[in-house]
Amino acid sequence: MPTYRSVPDDRIYEFRAIHQYAFSPAEPSEISENVDDLPRRARPGARRGLFDSDELLCTATHHWFTTTVRGGEHPLAGLAGVATPPENRRQGLIARLLRESLVEYRERDQYLSALWPFEYAFYRRYGWARAGTTAIYECDPEALAFAAGTDGGEFRRLSADDFAAMNPVLAAGGEGVSLWMRRSEEWWRDRIFTGRENDPYVYGVERNGDLRGYVVYDVETDDGRTMWVKECNAIDHEAFLDLLRFLYYHDSQVERVRIRGRLDWPLLDLVDDPRAIDCELTPGGMVRLVDVEQALATLDYPTPAEGRVVLSVDDSTAAWNDDTFALAVEDGAATCTRVDESPDARVGITTLSQLFVGHFSIERARMAGDLAVESDEVAARLDGMFPAQEVILSEDF
Known part of the structure; x- marks a missing residue:
């Protein structure tokens, strides 16, 4: 063995x-x-x-x-x-x-795990499920000319020693998003400022000496000259416009700008011609609850969420999750215990993992997942506990 x-x-x-x-x-x-x-x-x-x-x-x-x-x-x-x-x-x-x-x-x-799959169906068999969607925006740099009129900050190249100043910018860039990672100093140095072949460019924008935004990018030449922006994070909208202005300033160097970003960015509303921006939606990573009992007891629930639901969970890979649990929520706090009761709802570990992070609403989990509930009352109770929200697995690993 x-x-x-x-x-x-x-x-x-x-x-x-x-x-x-x-x-x-x-x-x-x-x-x-x-x-x-x-x-x-x-x-x-x-x-x-x-x-x-x-x-x-x-x-x-x-x-x-x-x-x-x-x-x-x-x-x-x-x-x-x-x-x-x-x-x-x-x-x-x-x-x-x-x-x-x-x-x-x-x-x-x-109690939570994530991965980037070579094949979604393969890892789904073992309990991981797709979590979130990433938007890839692509355009000629001239399409970002609208940002040139901003009364902006000052740009400077950043180094790995700037990670402490970049951390709050990273956090602001993922405000309200699930699976947005926090980074250690080691991760900043060894994964963000270090490339597979050539180290990426990292530039920031400052106002009054404070770092307000940054971009991480490479310039690729295989398909022309494309500026491939892996990260574009800003403290506020003003700093976001500064970063777009920085990208526009490369119009004499590159033919295309490709930006990995969020679905809720207002980019299509900011440009003069929204058809000048191509927006590709790509599937995110995969997520899995490792320990249902601990995870559900630890999650922060919306304050209005109240009540108790008995969940029968199907998990053929992790036997400790293949059980029935009573989830009770009051004032945003929860308890989760194993029980011997008739379930109010039945769910597989994949769908439950998606509900946990916000990838699914309860309605969508019933349509596209395998959530089965006994009554509309139970569905409403679960809906209060697990509202949908944006999910982006923000690290490549």
Whole structure:
């Protein structure tokens, strides 16, 4: 029986070889033989694997984040780098690895997990579900000329030493959004200011010496000259316009500007011709409740939400969730306990995870998910507890 455990530093060559073959088989092999030689982007995270005796069969990386959900901050385990070499595939190893990962998350009180899938259907089988939508705006830089008239702040290039000033800007950029990550100093330095091939450009706008907004971007030449803005965060609308002005100032250098942003941005209302802006909606990451009882008891509920609902939860991967729970909410606080009662509602772990973060309203969970309720009264009670809100898994990992 394979065992699940940490991959030690002296096995980093094997770990990276499996990872590179799975995700970048066409790239030249440049695999580090010790941890100190790893690219900075590859350093964060806890390396795990399944072993048969001493043979490393498959791998995963766990990241320990703090994220927002419905206005509160919660721990979140980010799952990445799940990979198996071809000689070990089709043996159920990844299913075992995912189950063992959930056990570890629960032991660490990480009651929420997220990932970016290679295939949504694959991870849905194990309880993860799509969470949120990201908007990608693309235009000629001239379309942003409207921002040139702003009485703006001053621009300066930022470095990794500016992370403390950038943290409040990042938080403001995700106000009211679930799964908007908080960042450690290590993450700022090793993942935001460090690229896979070339380090990105990072510029900020200041007013009266205070950082009010920043952008992180690359300039790509494969399809012409495209300014690919990975992050565009601002304290307020005034700073947002300053950042658009900064992007417009590159009209002599780039042919297109592509910006990853929020659905509620007013960009289409600000431009002179909204048809000059292409807006592509892309599926977000995936989320999963690791421990239903702990997660539901910890969530911040809307103050008007009141009442008690008995939920029957179906979870074929994490047996501790496959049970019936009584959720009682009063004045925004909750208790969640296992009970032996007839349920008011039945729900799978995927739909419940989406309700938890706000991806689904109760009505949509009944239409597009697998939520089944006994009465309209129960549906109304749940609707008060789990209103829909914007969800963006804001980190790539």
